[in-house]
Amino acid sequence: MTLTVIHAPSGGPTPVLGPNPDRVENLACYLARGGYRAELPPEELLARVEAAELRGHGGAGFPTAVKLRAVRDGAGTPVVVANGEEGEPGSVKDRWLLRARPHLVLDGLVQAARITGADRAYVYLSDAAAERSVHEALTERDPGLPVELVRTEPAYVAGEESAVVRRIDGGPALPTAKPPRVFERGVGGAPTLVANVETLARLALLAAAHDATESVLLTLSGGRDAPVLTEQRYGVTLRQLAFLQGTVEPKAVLMGGLFGGLLPSTALELPLDRARLAEAGTGLGCGAIRFLAPGECPVSVATDAVDHLAVESSRQCGVCVSGTRALRDTLVALAEGRCDADGVANLARWAQGLPGRGACGLLDAAARLAGTLLNGFPELVAAHRSEPCPACAATPPDAGRRLRVHVPAPLSAPDRAGDSSRPTQPQPQPHPQPQPAPACVG
């Protein structure tokens, strides 16, 4: 895999990427940048979150203030969870964030606990480097409430909120049927906020009065050139992002990880704007966007992506097992030039009928990939029916391995504080001050 480049646009704003995204940010640096502010009363912070229209950055884009309020007002003492399990193969921003800026995420988690009245918190992840980074951050500063790290095995569905709760409660990281939603009944039956780590980072930035909702972390990848992790202002067009990544005339765009479907090149003028993307039948999802180079075939990419989803189905719902398999097999037939009119009609029917039928959104993603392929590329689909496509033949489905992006590995700050005598589990203190503060080098 080609190493991922981190790109901070000179015009900013890049509050989450921060001034030094190649290094791990230690506590001294984070405090120097105004972190861990607790002077704003919770109700005012919630009002600020609402006014800033902060939305979830994990995929669904749900308004964060609504979720915070629902958890706060639920029956029982709430629990808050930082969700760092990034199952999308084309996304790296969450793992980078936990590796490079653990304090920003923990600050957001603490702010979420203040708003909801939660008395315990979890950081949920699968990435070992991220776990080390968060563990180190927790030893640098006592967060003031119990924070437990919960490690899971990486899987596409492991970050889905009901899977997160099930895993924290000691079960497998597999989704459950809704309702109940986790904000009603989550960890141990308590109302639970499961928030994406970038969402929490932006919550922390709002608490420090930063401009936190003008921008979004993106993982851009393409058929050639290195993938790019960047933070961009909303409103930037897909064409500008493709240029930034190095795919100058993309043939198609795979949006929102695997959740936004495939868009034709006519969609390149779309701005990164939730409403405009929704109008166009797509979405930002987790901010992962893949541009197809001129030599790549959208049929091949859709087939590979659906193959990945079929493999990653947790095999709990019969309709998901059968549905993803049928979608995959029919797309493989199309890629190999042996799909008849019935096959194409089936794809269209499944694209309409399968969304919403599984316990989680995996089947919806597979159906949308098929549906957007048919809608956005009708001539290409027709051409694939009559003869085999050389590009598809050269890139048979590989369970999405070609979609994977390398996670940047920020450099650790050297330990200058000589604080090896510090206990690894410091006693809880209501308002701990770091003494002595290690130098700000990250």
Add this chain to the structure above:
Amino acid sequence: MKLRIDSTRCQGYGECLPPAPGLIDLDEWGYAWLLVVDLTDDQESAARAAVDACPNDALRLER
């Protein structure tokens, strides 16, 4: 009342179809899907019969 299905529990027995033909259908793989979620009063007894017919408790009624 709402009719709900837990897709993780539906095994495709098809026992829910006879009592509630207008509320539930089976897909080409035999799994149940709901034609109606928000039930009218006169649909409730059929829905309840479908819930009771499922050998795997995949269906339920919810206020």
